[in-house]
Amino acid sequence: MRMTVIGCGYLGAVHAACMAELGHEVVGIDVDQDKIAALQAAKAPFFEPGLPELLERTMATGRLRFTTDMAEAEGSQVHFVCVGTPQKRGEFAADMRFVDAATEALLPHVGPGELVVGKSTVPVGTAARLAALVAQAAPDALGLAWNPEFLREGHAVEDTLRPDRLVYGVPGGPETPEGQRAKNLLDEVYATPLQRNTPLIVTDYQTAELVKVAANSFLATKISFINAMAELCEKVNADITQLADAIGHDDRIGRKFLNAGLGFGGGCLPKDIRAFMARAGELGADQTLTFLREVDSINMRRRIRMVDLAREVCDGSLIGKRVAVLGAAFKPDSDDIRDSPALNVAAQIRLQGGDVVLTDPAAVDNARRAVPDISYADTVEEAVKGAHVVLLLTEWREYRDLDPTTLSGLVREKRILDGRNALDPARWRNAGWTYRALGRPRA
Template sequence: MTVIGCGHLGATHAASMAEIGHEVVGVDIDNNKIATLRSGRAWFYEPELDEMLARHVASGRLRFTTDFAEAGEFGEMHFLGVATPGMADRDDYDLSQVWAAVSALAPYLHRSCLIVGKSTVSVGTTTATRELVQELAPAGAAVDVAWNPEFLREGHAVQDTLRPDRIVVGVTSAEAEQKIREAYQPITDAGVPLIFTDPATCELVKGAANAFLATKISFINAMADLCEVAGADVAQLAEAVGLDPRIGRAFLDAGIGYGGGCLPKDTRAFTARAEQLGADSAVGLLTVVDQINASRRRRVVDATRKVCGGDLTGKRITLWGAAFKVGTDDVRDSPALDVAIRMHAQGAEITVYDPMALETARAAHPELGYVGDALTAAAGADVLVVVTAWPEFRTIDPEAIAEVVAERVVIDACNALDEPRWNDAYWSLHRIGRG
């Protein structure tokens, strides 16, 4: 099999398919990425991935190329793992990489094969892909198209590929279904559910799943606002509500809101497609979800400005956190960095520390200040703001931090700190959703 596109999704999928016994060729147009992957390591951080890449590149079971002709001749099954970012001018997916990958591959598909999309896309993309393949593939080529969206969490992508909650595939033929069953048999034999649907349902499953997760996050953040004005504790509320098995505790952590390269743009694109199709109730619900999420970043900035007397100009603000979540160096649409940029724009002197994402943050926003350890970053700070819930921050000694800051004021925007320890050290601690 081949995997077209060797980013966060494609490189992980390629290595995982080699891990379960397949012969895999990864394809990308970026020579630098391919050179790095050929050396047996990823060009980004993902736990367990480098070890798996090194093992299967060394064995010869996994190799990487920029040659689509080689891929077309080799593959019986071609997974599309290219990026589908948000559009610059509207809330929709930019599918240009999907069309480019299919256009580059299709002319070389002389043998019977199956193209399987894994990228997150709008409903109707499978049909459009099939039409493009039929237009570009050699006459008489027997090429089928299915869709099999990923459900990966950054920081857990290897485990989510090898031991997922479910595998969902949209197919239109029995032959495609059989090929998928064979490809995933080592995983499904371990008890992972394999669900076959029509392509439209499959495409909507991914969007609906992300929309529901986004809704849970925005719901608990709305409850945090209510708890603050009512004098209640959102953490205790979440624990109690989450014990109901119909609701569940996951994704009920109040804080700075969701970010990253998937959930924000997926929710907006899903909403845009619903609007195009006239599904007004879905549009209304998800528009509010997105609005609540956007408001969280503003609230953190507002809270910081308030403790600074209403003006951030010249204030020294230290932010602990840059990654959009724990366990990754990814800063795409990071709420943490967005808060930093907003404060910087209001005249604050910003210093950022993150245990993993300093270099990616520095590359994205060199105008901010960066320091390589939490204690040094806090030196001289008028306010300390915790914006990514790294476990390290819970274990830091607040007395040691108190020795270097200008003021003992901390805003815990993601409920990451050990509250009693910071209170005992005489910090003025401000938390999300705590009245």
């Protein structure tokens, strides 16, 4: 099948390469000339494990190419819209300019029998609005479907090729002829995953739109719940990790996403729960999602607590103290620093007079552009040299596996703050370190 992917950022580039891997002929389109030049040279414009190799492999087949020319969309049976929906400046609501612009630019090139498919995370009601535009501009097309993505950064290639579920929001719902035609075409797109018995839910537009934001809101709530418990654990010197293990054995609760620490960040969860609240207000359901305000508040408090803890172990002041920060990305296996708790903590410590030296396996260049007034190091050894305190803020495997004895000879003071509860406290304490973590006993 020939298909178009509009928007070649994190979602679109991965989706385009994976669709080519599944055997389709794919053209990726974006307005960013530098991004397109990199992709056309089979170079990933961001860090994502497995993507560079996938780009090289699929580009070599001739099934994948990238361009800035929207006219190249002509002749595709399916057109995926994969552009971003960032948070509006000064508001909670999602900024829909990019989705609207991409759709409007695409519509003159949509032909009879072709299907426009939205994958972006959008406020409920967007699909119906865009479907009306498609019907007006391309009346002979199959219309519009909504096919939300469920990618995890660091696992995006695997999540696209082997999804844990597929959701189609089809025109008129699954029982209508137009809905069935859209489903049939999407079944061809995802023939390989469907042959592996991937669960499929076919529904209406509004349900498909709500699935992604509901899932992200649930995950955010679960993370903030365990972090609220961590706040209580600190008050009474209890152990949040053992508490999470205990309640996680209840299969109604489960252990996943009960890892207390610095909280969530990135380009999805924070802005998606805020946009969800904003949309609920627009729909007159203000009270429905008020709990998400506390979810967001708990999450942001974790960052403040980490700065306070750093100041506490540095004898009450960060002024002139050398602070080594391990991690800038919002999560491991990514170079994404959008709303990164790690980078936010590093910047706050710098504002309080700390001499911050930050390192990260993938995100240093992005961090340096965002926060140029702190120092950066290429290695852990360089970052921790002479440090009064070390903060582990992104749980990269190489940081989880650090040898406390080896680092002992490099730092000025053997103090480590585990912002992700990723280290073995006994191992570090036995090596002579002062170990502190969010929600863990002092000793």
